[in-house]
Amino acid sequence: MxxxxxxxxxxxxxxxxxxxxxxxxxxxxxxxxxxxxxxxxxxxxxxxxxxxxxxxxxxxxxxxxxxxxxxxxxxxxxxxxxxxxxxxxxxxxxxxxxxxIxxxxxxxxxxxxxxGLRKRALMHLSSSHPTTLQGWEHGGAELLKSLDSLHSRRMYVGIIPLARQISADWILPTAFYWVCKYSDEGDIVNGDTLTPSEKTSCFVAVRRLETTHANHILRFLSSEVTGCEATDPDDCVRSRVEQRRYADEWRDYEPERPAILPLELWEASEWERLDVCASCLRTMKEEHAAAKQELWDELPSLFGLPDWTTLQKMEADAFK
Missing domain, CATH: 3.30.710.10 (Potassium Channel Kv1.1; Chain A)
Structure with missing residues (x-):
């Protein structure tokens, strides 16, 4: 016919x-x-x-x-x-x-x-949602932005059901993190892309990220440092206190600005503003790196997901 x-x-x-x-x-x-x-x-x-x-x-x-x-x-x-x-x-x-696309x-x-086409597409998605802190620090954030020159807040919310649909759970920890950073309450509550439990996870995670984890990430600026080599140790203390005050100001809520969450609270360029001795700087960098790694290790559990080892195995299996 x-x-x-x-x-x-x-x-x-x-x-x-x-x-x-x-x-x-x-x-x-x-x-x-x-x-x-x-x-x-x-x-x-x-x-x-x-x-x-x-x-x-x-x-x-x-x-x-x-x-x-x-x-x-x-x-x-x-x-x-x-x-x-x-x-x-x-x-x-x-x-x-x-x-x-x-x-x-x-x-x-x-x-x-x-x-073959699925693997090609997954590589685009996985590269912008790394499963290691090293991958994050070497461009994961910028890679996600490069997917769209004009990306909207709703784009980030939509990635989560997509990952669920195609069984790409390893991208979910960073996908949820992006939602917490870029999506406002209305996008999360009123949208139909997230399940009720996923919406709850986002709200709980935001509270923990903006309080407990942010304080932990910035603790290196106020914790006691032994072995200061400065002629006047108070100079190091004053610089650290000043920069902690400055970092806390970044966390002020501004409706039109993406949230400043712990993984971006103190980036590589920020170290140049610190006027401290070499010994203090070395100790502070070690403490900051340890706190950042601890947060990264905990990121999946913030959203009720398996640990990174399990998720990395899923990723490896998908590209075999």
């Missing part, structure tokens, strides 16, 4: 994804795609099984081609097929992409079991 496209004038052909010499027509929402049946079957076991089934006697046809309706969004299928057909549309990390490619490559 050949379907006439004129019977449904609202249907439109996807730009760049309608090939006259190909023999399979796909519909997603109100968008039509004409692609190679063999090409798609060769890359996706799911499509291979779907297309290998004996056609029913009343099989729907369009333009003389087998016709398949998919339940997925046109946006997801468009990004998925373009990533399969046009290499430059979705290049491997560190080539730039957007969270919208990445999410679509991840969902569809996971659903239709396109292993």
């Amino acid at each position: 050949d379907i006439e496209t004129t019977a449904e004038p609202e249907l439109t052909r996807a730009e760049g994804l309608w090939f006259e010499d190909c023999g399979l027509v796909i519909q997603a929402e109100l968008t039509l795609f004409r692609v190679s049946r063999d090409f798609l079957a060769g890359r996706s076991p799911v499509f291979k099984d779907m297309l290998s089934l004996p056609p029913p006697k009343d099989e729907e046809m369009m333009h003389g081609c087998p016709f398949v309706r998919l339940p997925d969004s046109a946006e997801d299928i468009t990004a998925f097929l373009k990533a399969l057909i046009y290499y430059e549309f979705f290049e491997p990390f560190p080539a730039p992409t957007t969270i919208t 990445l999410a679509s490619v991840l969902r569809m490559s996971h659903k239709y079991d396109v292993v």
Whole structure:
């Protein structure tokens, strides 16, 4: 039974994804795609099984081609097929992409079991959500921002259900941390992307991050330091007190500014403002590094997740 496209004038052909010499027509929402049946079957076991089934006697046809309706969004299928057909549309990390394209490619490559494409997409996501403190300090934060030149607060909330959907739990600790940093209460409470327990975890974590963990991270500025080598040890004390006061001011609430959470409370450039002796500086750096590592180790448990060792194994298994 050949379907006439004129019977449904609202249907439109996807730009760049309608090939006259190909023999399979796909519909997603109100968008039509004409692609190679063999090409798609060769890359996706799911499509291979779907297309290998004996056609029913009343099989729907369009333009003389087998016709398949998919339940997925046109946006997801468009990004998925373009990533399969046009290499430059979705290049491997560190080539730039957007969270919208990445999410679509991840969902569809996971659903239709396109292993190579899924790994390519996962590398983009994993690189912006590191599982080690070293990875975080070597660009994890900036890599996430690079996914979108104009990223919105809601983008961060949406990454969590995406990770759940594709079984990429290792990105969840940093994904939750981003939500705590960039999303306001309205995004969390009124959105439908997080479960009630996940919303609760975010609120509890924010309180702990902004109080207990922030104080722990900054403790090196006020704790007692032995072995001061300054001519006048009070000079070191005064500098530390001044910088602790300055650091505390950063934590003041400003509605239009992302929260300053413990992992960003004291960064590498901040050490230049301290006027202390070499011995005090060395001790303070060691104490700060230990506190930061302790927070990182505890990050998954803040959100009710398995420890980093378990999550890192999940990540390694996903890239085998």
